[in-house]
Amino acid sequence: MSLARSIPGPRALHAVGGGPSPSPASCTSRGRQWNVQPLRRFRHLANLSVGENNTGVGVYSMSNGANLNVISLAKIGATGLGTFNQTAGDPVSARSRWPPTTGSSGTVTLSGTGTMTASTITINPAGRFNLNTSSTGALSYTTLNLNGGVLAALGTETIGVTNNANVNHISGIPHRRQHARHRRRRRLLLHLRDDQRLAQRL
Amino acid sequence: MFQSTNTLTISGNEIIGDNGNGFSTLAGGTHTVNGTLIAGNLAGGTGLVTVTGGTLSVPIAEIDVGSSGSGTVQQSGGQGFRPPS
Numbered sequence: 001m002s003l004a005r006s007i008p009g010p011r012a013l014h015a016v017g018g019g020p021s022p023s024p025a026s027c028t029s030r031g032r033q034w035n036v037q038p039l040r041r042f043r044h045l046a047n048l049s050v051g052e053n054n055t056g057v058g059v060y061s062m063s064n065g066a067n068l069n070v071i072s073l074a075k076i077g078a079t080g081l082g083t084f085n086q087t088a089g090d091p092v093s094a095r096s097r098w099p100p101t102t103g104s105s106g107t108v109t110l111s112g113t114g115t116m117t118a119s120t121i122t123i124n125p126a127g128r129f130n131l132n133t134s135s136t137g138a139l140s141y142t143t144l145n146l147n148g149g150v151l152a153a154l155g156t157e158t159i160g161v162t163n164n165a166n167v168n169h170i171s172g173i174p175h176r177r178q179h180a181r182h183r184r185r186r187r188l189l190l191h192l193r194d195d196q197r198l199a200q201r202l
Numbered sequence: 203m204f205q206s207t208n209t210l211t212i213s214g215n216e217i218i219g220d221n222g223n224g225f226s227t228l229a230g231g232t233h234t235v236n237g238t239l240i241a242g243n244l245a246g247g248t249g250l251v252t253v254t255g256g257t258l259s260v261p262i263a264e265i266d267v268g269s270s271g272s273g274t275v276q277q278s279g280g281q282g283f284r285p286p287s
Contacts, residue, residue: 047264050273055245058268059275066253066277080268 048074051082051106062086077106077127087112110139117141123149130154205256206230212237215263219249219271230256239265242273253277 048070050058057080062068068086076082082105106124110116111132118141123129127149131139144151203218206229215237218224221244228251239260241249248271251258267273 048267049264049269050267050275052266052268053270055270056242056266056268056273057271058242058266058273060267060277061275062277064278068277080270082268 049078049082050075050084051077051080054079056080056082059083060085075106076108080105082106084108086110086116115140120145122147123151125149128152203227204229205233208232210234215240217243217247217249218251219247219273220244221246221271222248224249225252226250227252227254228256228258229254232257232259234259234261235265236262238263240269240273241266241275242268242271245270247271249273251275 048060050060052058052075058077060076060083062085074084076084084107086109105126107128107130109130109132111130116139118139120143121129121141122145125148129149129151131151131153133139203226205227209232211234213236216235217240218226219242224241224247226241226249233256239251241251243249243266249267251267251274253276265275267275
C-alpha cells in the first residue's frame with residue numbers, strides 16, 4: 001500500500017502553540033490596550049489536516065453535541081482544498097479546542113452555538129474564517145494572525161475579555177462589521193467634538 | 203467498517219479510501235489510531251469517516267482529511283481526538 005505523502009509514525013509528544021505567554025501579553029489597537037490572563041498550555045500532540053496535498057479535497061463537519069479536541073495544529077487547506085464546518089443545532093454546543101490554521105484554500109465556518117478555543121489562528125491568503133455564531137457561541141484565541149485572508153464576523157467581536165488576545169494584522173480583510181462600527185463611532189465622536197467647539201464659541 | 207462498542211487500537215496508520223472508496227463509522231466504543239488516520243489518500247481515493255458516538259482518538263500523530271484524494275469526516279456526536287489522560 002503506497003502512501004501519497006510521508007506519514008510520520010508515532011513520535012515524541014511536543015507542544016506547539018496553545019501555550020501561555022510568559023507574561024501577560026497586550027493588544028493595542030486604535031489607542032486601546034488589553035491585558036488579561038493567558039490560556040493554559042496543551043501537553044499533547046495531535047494534528048488535523050483537511051485538504052493536505054494539492055489534489056486533496058477535504059471536508060470536516062461537526063454538529064449536535066460533537067466534541068473535537070485537536071491538541072497541536074489544525075490545517076484547513078494546507079495545499080489542497082479544505083473546509084471545516086462547525087455548527088450545533090441543539091442546545092448542546094459543539095465544542096472545538098485547537099489551534100486552527102487556514103492555508104492556501106481553506107474555509108472555516110463557526111456557526112450556531114459552536115464554541116472554538118484556539119491558541120493561534122493564522123488565516124493565510126485564500127483563507128477565510130466565517131464567524132457566524134449565535135449569542136451562546138464563541139471563538140476564543142490567544143493570537144490571531146491575519147496574513148492575507150478574510151475574517152468575516154456577523155456578530156460582535158470582543159478582543160481580550162478574560163484572556164490575552166493578540167491580533168496581528170499583516171494584510172487581508174479583518175472584522176468587516178467591526179470596521180463599520182468603528183467608522184460610525186468615529187463619526188459620532190467627530191460630531192460631538194464639533195458641537196463642543198461650537199458651544200465654546202457661543 | 204462499523205464499530206459500535208468495545209475498544210479498537212491501531213498501532214500504525216489507518217487509511218480510509220486509499221485508491222478506492224472507503225467508509226468507516228464509529229457509533230460507540232473507543233477507536234484509537236496511534237499513527238496517522240487518512241480519509242482519501244491517493245488522487246483516486248475517497249474516504250468517508252462518520253462519528254455518531256463513542257470516542258475517536260488520534261493522540262500522537264495526525265488525521266488527514268483529503269490527503270491527495272477526497273476525504274470527508276462527519277461528526278454528529280461522540281468525541282473526536284481526545285488526548286491521553
